[in-house]
Amino acid sequence: MKKYIHQLLLIAGLITTFSGCKKSRLDLVDQSAYAYDTYFTNIGALNQATIASYATLLHPGLWAREYYYIFDLMGNEAKRASFLLGAEQELGDYSFGTNNADLSALWSSLYRMIFRTNLVIDRAAAWNPTATSDRAKLNQYLAEVKFLRAYAYFHLVTLWGDVPLYIDYQTTIQNNYLSRSPAADVWKQIEKDLTEAEETTELPVVYPAVELGRATKGAVIALLGKVYLYQKKWGLAQSSFEKLMNTPYTYKLDPSFDNVFSTVNQNTPENIFQIMNQQWTDWAIGSPYYMFGNGAEQVGKQTHSGRAMEYGWNDWKNVYISNSAVKAFTYPDPLTGNSYTDPRARSTFYGTAASGGDTMYCQQCAAGAKNFPFDASDPQGDYRWKKYEYYNLVEKYGDPKSPINGQVIRLADVMLMLAEAYIQQGNTGDAPLALIDSVRSRSHAVLYANLGDQTNAMKILMRERQLELCGEQCRYFDLLRWGIIKQTINAEKAVEPGSGTQPFLDKHLLFPIPDVEKNYNPNVAKDIKNGWN
Structure with missing residues (x-):
């Protein structure tokens, strides 16, 4: 290939x-041209x-x-x-x-x-x-x-x-x-x-190992359900997503949330469709399409290679995780109402213990290496991305090539979309509750006893999608389709340090x-x- x-x-x-020239017996067509x-x-x-x-x-x-x-x-x-x-x-x-x-x-x-x-x-x-x-x-x-x-x-x-x-x-x-x-x-x-x-x-429902990365029937069904959901065709969305919960599909939540964003995440049973860095390198797809669109540094035929290096706080550190995203991980305990910090914070960003972020890195580095405390003393109080990073294995990357596959659609996303389809049809009972609590249970988050009425259930669902899928390029689409993007972005930007503006205009819809x-x-x-x- x-x-x-x-x-x-x-x-x-x-x-x-x-x-x-004129046709003759000497005019031959090269069938391999x-x-x-x-x-x-x-x-x-x-x-x-x-x-x-x-x-x-x-x-x-x-x-x-x-x-x-x-x-x-x-x-x-x-x-x-x-x-x-x-x-x-x-x-x-x-x-x-x-x-x-x-x-x-x-x-x-x-x-x-x-x-x-x-x-x-x-x-x-x-x-x-x-x-x-x-x-x-x-x-x-x-x-x-x-x-x-x-x-x-x-x-x-x-x-x-x-x-x-x-x-x-x-x-x-x-x-x-x-x-x-x-x-x-x-x-x-x-x-x-x-x-x-x-x-x-x-x-195919599944492919042999050498063809991993191709679209499966499950990927098609998941995208079709998403298409129905975005058009508010709740019943059709529900029907599509429910297919993925039964045979012949064998998707399961990965027991480890961190593994879904690790260097070996091509093997997680949660995958529905990924950007396959390692596999597509074998297909030779990546070589001409290095992250800057040119031929620089093509050693290893990097594919989806830039995010880890560019977001990496110990490397190029071009972005922080936003203050609003960090604060979202602290909310009222579902059972007691007291302040609660979601355990997915530790898998999403590096920060202080109080914020719930991971405070150490390089915890699995080569023998003889020490653990490094993350320095959260940035004068702006800014924390750094951990999701899709592998600072648990290395102190620095040194090159913009990451073997971590990008998640396009995974089972937790589908489960939450299915829960939303139920809620939007007025079902706030056991079916959507079980889906939301299953996603939370994987990370050992406190479970909900009930979702309340439809308005409250949607608030819970919206927060679950924000926390579970943080940094997976889902939130913009969610806010847009829910019709709350202008008020949400402007409210968050207005109190964001260094911003203090309300930049989202009607034209940005x-x-x-x-x-x-x-x-x-x-x-x-x-x-x-x-x-x-």
């Missing part, structure tokens, strides 16, 4: 046409095209680097340190405009993912394999790329609203100046892709259409209101 991937990353967006008409006629080539679609998850704007900055900063789970400048600084204080490089990269990479998945779907339709095994694999690859296309459009419609809807490769080639489609049509296409993928019998798109597509440009969206 490795020897093909670099050429494939070029041909995924390339159509080669040939013209030349990287040409649109002749190359994608065997299962190996279509597998390569499928893998090239996964590769876009590691492109600029996505999980190579910017994705975690965008949503941790804008969800106010991270805040900038003095080292953080440029596009990322703008995200944290909501001063970004239509030329923000990170948001532009996100838009571009999502459409690149769509372009590549459309190519696979187009070429698969043109090839009619005779071997039963080839047909089965082809159907599997189609389900995988429909999952990826749905993932891309899910982000586009959630963040930008009405967006161009490219679903046909030939149309894209002939007319890549499509106007924006209504958000309702985009949601409908997402549901169609995921429903068809789920119905594909050839899409949607991302701005990037200049790169506005300047390229006149049909999109003429539909933009107030120069924003």
Whole structure:
């Protein structure tokens, strides 16, 4: 697979046409040439095209680097340190405009993912394999790329609203100046892709070890449930999520919360879909897409490598965990009402004992190494990220390459979304209580005896998602879909040291259409209101 991937990353967006001399018996067509008409006629080539679609998850704007900055900063789970400048600084204080490089990269990479998945779907339709095994694999690859296309459009419609809807490769080639489609049509296409993928019998429930990282049927169902939840289709969301709690699915909460964010987290039974650093390195996906989008320091073909180093308090320390995120871990005890500090604090950040954060690092370093106390005497009282870090194993990283896989969807997330689907339908009884308490029990947090009425149950659910999924790029999306993002962000920023502002404006409910798109597509440009969206 490795020897093909670099050429494939070029041909995924390339159509080669040939013209030349008079036809004769000497005119031969090289069937192995990287040409649109002749190359994608065997299962190996279509597998390569499928893998090239996964590769876009590691492109600029996505999980190579910017994705975690965008949503941790804008969800106010991270805040900038003095080292953080440029596009990322703008995200944290909501001063970004239509030329923000990170948001532009996100838009571009999502459409690149769509372009590549459309190519696979187009070429698969043109090839009619005779071997039963080839047909089965082809159907599997189609389900995988429909999952990826749905993932891309899910982000586009959630963040930008009405967006161009490219679903046909030939149309894209002939007319890549499509106007924006209504958000309702985009949601409908997402549901169609995921429903068809789920119905594909050839899409595995589990993969052999060498193929870990590919989208499973469980990943498809989880994303479909999430799509229903975001559209407030509570009953459909419930039905989807409930499937994952029963056979043939064997997902379980990892007994160790810390293990979910460790260097061996590819083996946790909680995984539903991950950004597979180690596995995708073996696929050779990562090499051209180092975190800065260039060819620097590609030793080991790093993939999702930047977060640990950039968030690392003993390394680049570009961000802190926000004060609001730290304070959220202290709340009234569910049983007594007294002040209570959630034990997940110790797994999420380094800080003082009083805050609940971990006060020591390098506790599992090489023999002879000592434990190091974390210095929480920062004059601003700022604490540092521990989740997705591995300072328990090393004193410093020294290089921006982390083997820790990024969690996209995991079981605890699904369990809390299922609990929310119950609560939103007026069920605040045993079913959602058991799900919330199961997630809390894993970390030895005090359990709830009951959830109270629907309003109180939603408050509990919202806090559970904030604490359990802190630093996993979920909170921004949650606040947005709950309709409370403006008041929440402004209230938190108003009391945040060094901020004291209320930066979230009504226009921020949607991302701005990037200049790169506005300047390229006149049909999109003429539909933009107030120069924003």
